[in-house]
Amino acid sequence: MAIAFPSLEFFEALKKRTLEAAPTFEKLGYCDTSFGLRTDDALYGIHFEVHECVGVEEGPDASKLDFILSASGPVWREMVQSIVENGGADAAHTLNTLSHLGDTIQVEYEDAEGHDRLYRYMATIQEFFDQAQHLELDLA
Amino acid sequence: MSYIAPKDFSLDPALVERLMRTFSGQLDLSWMQSIRERIAARPSQPKRGLTLDDINQGGYGPEHIPEIIRHNFSMAPRGAILPNSLPSLGYRLNRKSEVWSDQAPALFEEGKSRRWAPARDIPWEALDSGGYSPEQDAAIRQLATSLVSIGLVCTDLPAKWETLMNQEFHEVKYLMCLQMVDSARIAEAFRKRALYGRGHLGVDCEPLGELLKMVIESGTYPCASASMNLTLFSLVQGLGRHWEWAARNHADAVLGMRLAQDASRFLAYGMDHLRNLVAQRPAERDTLNGHLDLIENGVVGWLGARELLEPLLLLSGGFQPVARLYEKTIDEYMARCEAAGLGDRRKRSPLPGFLARVLN
Numbered sequence: 447m448a449i450a451f452p453s454l455e456f457f458e459a460l461k462k463r464t465l466e467a468a469p470t471f472e473k474l475g476y477c478d479t480s481f482g483l484r485t486d487d488a489l490y491g492i493h494f495e496v497h498e499c500v501g502v503e504e505g506p507d508a509s510k511l512d513f514i515l516s517a518s519g520p521v522w523r524e525m526v527q528s529i530v531e532n533g534g535a536d537a538a539h540t541l542n543t544l545s546h547l548g549d550t551i552q553v554e555y556e557d558a559e560g561h562d563r564l565y566r567y568m569a570t571i572q573e574f575f576d577q578a579q580h581l582e583l584d585l586a
Numbered sequence: 587m588s589y590i591a592p593k594d595f596s597l598d599p600a601l602v603e604r605l606m607r608t609f610s611g612q613l614d615l616s617w618m619q620s621i622r623e624r625i626a627a628r629p630s631q632p633k634r635g636l637t638l639d640d641i642n643q644g645g646y647g648p649e650h651i652p653e654i655i656r657h658n659f660s661m662a663p664r665g666a667i668l669p670n671s672l673p674s675l676g677y678r679l680n681r682k683s684e685v686w687s688d689q690a691p692a693l694f695e696e697g698k699s700r701r702w703a704p705a706r707d708i709p710w711e712a713l714d715s716g717g718y719s720p721e722q723d724a725a726i727r728q729l730a731t732s733l734v735s736i737g738l739v740c741t742d743l744p745a746k747w748e749t750l751m752n753q754e755f756h757e758v759k760y761l762m763c764l765q766m767v768d769s770a771r772i773a774e775a776f777r778k779r780a781l782y783g784r785g786h787l788g789v790d791c792e793p794l795g796e797l798l799k800m801v802i803e804s805g806t807y808p809c810a811s812a813s814m815n816l817t818l819f820s821l822v823q824g825l826g827r828h829w830e831w832a833a834r835n836h837a838d839a840v841l842g843m844r845l846a847q848d849a850s851r852f853l854a855y856g857m858d859h860l861r862n863l864v865a866q867r868p869a870e871r872d873t874l875n876g877h878l879d880l881i882e883n884g885v886v887g888w889l890g891a892r893e894l895l896e897p898l899l900l901l902s903g904g905f906q907p908v909a910r911l912y913e914k915t916i917d918e919y920m921a922r923c924e925a926a927g928l929g930d931r932r933k934r935s936p937l938p939g940f941l942a943r944v945l946n
Contacts, residue, residue: 475696558918565846
C-alpha cells in the first residue's frame with residue numbers, strides 16, 4: 447500500500463531505509479543532529495545519531511531541534527516527486543538548492559551552530575530524503 | 587642549524603653495559619613498575635567505534651590540563667610519566683584558553699568519518715554533459731581558481747601554528763592536521779575542477795591575495811583562528827552552498843555540497859574555541875574584534891573584486907541572487923561572531939555598510 451506524503455509513516459519508512467542502506471550512510475560518515483521538517487500545519491522531528499536515523503516523531507519540541515526546514519506542501523511534494531523520478535533529487539531540487547536563497551524552503555533556527563549542522567551533514571540529510579526513491583508513495 | 591643531543595650515545599660505556607645486561611636476560615622493568623593510572627577505555631557507542639572522548643578518562647582527560655602549562659614542554663603525550671631532563675621542544679602556545687575547544691576531539695573524529703576523495707567521489711564525467719554557456723564555463727573555472735588559492739593558504743596556516751602548540755593539547759593539534767588535509771583537498775578538488783576537460787585556471791585575484799595575506803599573517807593564534815575559521819570559512823561555506831545552487835550537473839552539485847560540509851567544521855571549531863577564550867579571558871574580546879575589523883576590510887575588497895563578482899553574476903543569472911548570497915553570508919557570519927562571544931559586530935564592521943551600498 448502506498449505511503450502518504452507527508453506523514454509520520456513516510457518518515458518511519460525513511461528511518462528504516464537508513465538501516466537497509468547502511469553502507470551508503472556509513473560511507474557518508476557520522477551525522478549527529480536533530481532537525482525538523484515543517485509543512486503547512488505539521489512539524490516532524492528527525493533524529494540522527496552516528497550513521498543512522500534513530501527516531502522520528504510528529505509534533506516535536508521545536509526548541510530542541512538544530513534547525514527546521516519549512517515549506518508548503520506543494521514544494522515538498524515537488525521535491526519528493528523529483529527524487530522518485532530521477533533516482534535522487536536533480537540539481538534543481540536538492541535541499542540546498544531549494545533553501546539557499548530562502549525563497550522556496552526556509553531554514554528556521556535559533557543559534558548559529560545548530561544552523562551550520564544543516565551544511566555539516568547535508569550529504570547525509572540529502573541521502574536520507576533521496577531514499578524516498580525506494581518507497582511506494584502517494585503524492586496526491 | 588640542527589639540534590645536537592647533549593651526549594654522544596655511541597661512545598657511552600654505560601649504555602653498552604646496560605645493553606649487554608638486558609640481552610643476557612637481566613631485565614630491569616623499572617618502567618613497568620612506575621605505571622600509575624589505568625582506565626577502562628571502551629567504545630561508548632559501538633557503531634561510532636573507540637573515540638578520543640572515550641579514552642579521555644581520569645588523568646588522561648583534558649579537564650586536568652592547567653590553564654598555563656609549566657610541567658611539560660617535551661614530546662611526551664599527555665598523561666605519560668615524565669622523566670627528569672626531557673628536552674624542551676620550544677612550544678609557544680602553552681595556555682589552554684588560547685587553543686582549546688571541547689568540540690575538537692569530536693570534530694576530528696567527524697572529519698575523518700566524513701572524508702572523501704576528489705579522484706573517485708566526484709562524478710567528474712557528469713561535467714561532460716555541460717549545462718553551462720561558454721561564459722559560465724569560464725566563470726566557474728575562475729571561481730575554482732580562487733578556491734585553490736584559499737585551500738593552499740589554509741593548508742599553510744594551521745601548519746604554521748601547529749608546531750608551536752604544546753603536546754598537552756593533542757586533540758586540537760590532531761584537528762589542525764585534519765584542517766591541513768581538508769584544505770589540501772579543497773585545493774586539489776577545485777584545481778581538478780578548473781582543469782577538467784578543455785580546462786584552464788583563471789586569473790589570480792589581488793584583493794583575495796591581500797585578504798589571505800592578512801589572515802595568514804595574524805599575529806596570534808586566536809586572531810589567526812578568528813580570521814580563518816570564522817571569517818574566511820563563513821565565506822567559503824557560502825560559496826559552497828552557492829556553487830551547489832548554481833550547479834547544472836551532478837559533479838558540481840556534489841563539489842559544492844562537500845565544500846560547504848568541510849567548511850562547516852572549521853566554523854564549529856572557530857566558534858567554540860573563541861567562545862571558550864572570551865569566556866575565560868574577556869579582555870581578549872577587544873583584541874579579536876580589532877583584528878576582525880581589519881580582516882573584514884579585506885573581505886570587502888574581495889567581495890567587490892571583479893574576479894569574484896563577475897563570475898558569480900554570470901553563474902547566477904543576474905544581480906539579485908548574488909546580492910542575496912552576500913546578504914545571507916554576512917548575516918550568518920555576524921550571527922556566528924555573536925555565538926563566539928564577540929558581541930554584535932554590525933556597528934563596527936565595514937561589511938554592513940558595504941552591503942547597504944550593494945543592495946541600494
